[in-house]
Amino acid sequence: AQSVTQPDIHITVSEGASLELRCNYSYGATPYLFWYVQSPGQGLQLLLKYFSGDTLVQGIKGFEAEFKRSQSSFNLRKPSVHWSDAAEYFCAVGFNAGNNRKLIWGLGTSLAVNP
């Protein structure tokens, strides 16, 4: 069955430090991969997505992610975290077959940023 794992439930970093949020997926073919962010009281916002081509994807707010097929991973990175990055981050997998258009979601990683 398809699944998404975000191993870290909660991460705390200092402002200005680098960040990496992990995401692993289980799917038989190359999936579509997404990272969304959910700030308190806000809706889900797309940070970036991968569906083909260059495996290093650039997104909004200075985020990037790298698709590694051999590791079934799509980790999210940011070189220098800002206090406003504190939020819940979700990795999701989409499909490219038939009528399957749903996203399968990880449970999320909650990011706290210390001043």
Added chain:
Amino acid sequence: GAGVSQSPSNKVTEKGKDVELRCDPISGHTALYWYRQSLGQGLEFLIYFQGNSAPDKSGLPSDRFSAERTGESVSTLTIQRTQQEDSAVYLCASSLSRTGSDTQYFGPGTRLTVL
């Protein structure tokens, strides 16, 4: 409209009552999705519409849940005989077309509380 809108933003109901949740997608988006976000469960797919047909209803948890969509416009998610386990945030998303790589744009959600 600028984005996906949902109403009501909050709904408190008594166990056994029926509720209707409404979603207005982004104009021109042919695909519409309902998800449920519960504490500890993450985001769960409920149903996907392409136009006014629903090719994938696999996520509806029971026959108490139903949804319909008028053309490529408004969708209504109905929960009959609500139970306490139905308490969650119900999220609606829309996307431009039918491909799995399309970005899904999310509304702010309806927080349902069943007493």
